[in-house]
Amino acid sequence: MSYDKELHAAKKAASIAATLCQKVQKELLKSDIHSKSDKSPVTVADYGSQALVSFVLERELPTESFSLVAEEDSGDLRKDDAQETLQRITTLINDTLASDGSYTVSSLTNEDVLRAIDSGKSEGGSSGRHWVLDPIDGTKGFIRGDQYAIALALLDEGKVVLGVLACPNLPLTSIGSDTKHSSHNGVGCLFFSQIGSGTYMQPLDGSPPVKVHVTTIENSEEASFFESFEAAHSKHDLSSAIAKKLGIKAPPVRIDSQAKYGALSRGDGAIYLRFLHKGYQYHENIWDHAAGCIVVTEAGGVVTDAGGKPLDFSKGRYLDINTGIIVTNQKLMPALLKAVKESVEEKASSL
Numbered sequence: 001m002s003y004d005k006e007l008h009a010a011k012k013a014a015s016i017a018a019t020l021c022q023k024v025q026k027e028l029l030k031s032d033i034h035s036k037s038d039k040s041p042v043t044v045a046d047y048g049s050q051a052l053v054s055f056v057l058e059r060e061l062p063t064e065s066f067s068l069v070a071e072e073d074s075g076d077l078r079k080d081d082a083q084e085t086l087q088r089i090t091t092l093i094n095d096t097l098a099s100d101g102s103y104t105v106s107s108l109t110n111e112d113v114l115r116a117i118d119s120g121k122s123e124g125g126s127s128g129r130h131w132v133l134d135p136i137d138g139t140k141g142f143i144r145g146d147q148y149a150i151a152l153a154l155l156d157e158g159k160v161v162l163g164v165l166a167c168p169n170l171p172l173t174s175i176g177s178d179t180k181h182s183s184h185n186g187v188g189c190l191f192f193s194q195i196g197s198g199t200y201m202q203p204l205d206g207s208p209p210v211k212v213h214v215t216t217i218e219n220s221e222e223a224s225f226f227e228s229f230e231a232a233h234s235k236h237d238l239s240s241a242i243a244k245k246l247g248i249k250a251p252p253v254r255i256d257s258q259a260k261y262g263a264l265s266r267g268d269g270a271i272y273l274r275f276l277h278k279g280y281q282y283h284e285n286i287w288d289h290a291a292g293c294i295v296v297t298e299a300g301g302v303v304t305d306a307g308g309k310p311l312d313f314s315k316g317r318y319l320d321i322n323t324g325i326i327v328t329n330q331k332l333m334p335a336l337l338k339a340v341k342e343s344v345e346e347k348a349s350s351l
């Protein structure tokens with residue numbers, strides 16, 4: 001089955017959302033940043049991006065029933081003290097749509113924006129089609145002026161069938177540890193994949209796409225690996241134990257967001273290790289991985305939990321996974337899985 005029409009809509013939605021995010025990041029105000037009930041940050045751009053993606057998908061695919069599983073909700077924006085923030089979001093959205101020029105619409109109202117954000121409340125699941133959106137993945141990176149991604153995927157009968165990752169600050173050339181992090185060739189990448197059709201990357205400015213592939217290296221000593229920038233929620237000690245077992249010499253490349261999956265899909269590094277500190281119950285959100293997962297697997301890579309099981313996106317809003325997530329190419333996966341298993345066991349027995 002072809003998802004060409006849906007892919008076209010997804011690329012368009014993510015690109016327009018990226019325009020809004022870039023504008024906000026350039027002139028980010030203190031008043032643009034808020035704290036959610038779980039203490040994590042959210043900005044006017046997270047809300048604006050979610051509303052825009054929802055708006056564009058519904059416009060582009062009017063005949064399809066629409067289900068969206070997305071990170072943000074409008075609860076805090078409906079409070080009395082949030083009216084200025086809501087107005088700022090609505091203005092940003094209307095300005096972005098006006099400068100894009102694709103849609104002849106009268107301006108969206110605050111109520112339209114709240115409704116568009118709340119269309120992301122779907123529970124997903126194993127039947128039918130569901131869009132999965134992280135309007136800004138890596139909000140902390142976004143606030144710092146670093147990497148972030150707009151991550152959009154489509155589930156069909158519980159499987160990810162297409163994914164788009166817009167990474168407005170990712171250099172167009174490699175960010176691997178052996179190359180200088182240089183942005184002199186420009187930044188802003190759009191990765192996209194459709195099941196069975198490979199992964200492509202194009203500059204966010206619209207230049208033609210090129211097909212990308214994960215690295216072909218087979219010797220783990222030559223591998224470089226990615227992990228979260230945020231030491232506060234990442235078990236960097238566990239990843240360094242794994243890296244040591246594999247004989248990896250290069251230091252980890254730490255960046256925010258699913259830009260890590262994008263970079264891996266074009267071979268910038270060989271491994272992505274993700275072990276997070278969470279409460280007693282470890283869970284990951286599907287929107288933190290759905291788009292990244294298909295971008296890497298269609299580029300020839302493998303994404304599993306720490307026990308080697310593929311990620312299951314059909315269980316609702318969360319992934320039910322064991323310990324962590326690991327990503328690499330097919331050649332390196334057996335050695336990586338062994339190193340992960342040993343390191344996790346050693347850590348458990350040392351506690």
Ligand SMILES: Nc1ncnc2c1ncn2[C@@H]1O[C@H](COP(=O)(O)O)[C@@H](OP(=O)(O)O)[C@H]1O
Pocket residue numbers: 040071134136137138139140141227228229230232233255256257258276277278285288
């Ligand atoms: N303290 C914390 N504990 C667990 N997970 C966290 C966390 N802080 C952020 N995250 C999750 O990790 C994602 C960022 O991953 P990364 O570290 O790879 O950039 C966040 O996505 P959002 O930024 O969309 O909220 C959020 O889902």
Ligand SMILES: [Mg+2]
Pocket residue numbers: 134136137138287288
């Ligand atoms: Mg996220």
Ligand SMILES: [Mg+2]
Pocket residue numbers: 046071134135136137138139
């Ligand atoms: Mg997010």
Ligand SMILES: [Mg+2]
Pocket residue numbers: 040041071139
């Ligand atoms: Mg968040």
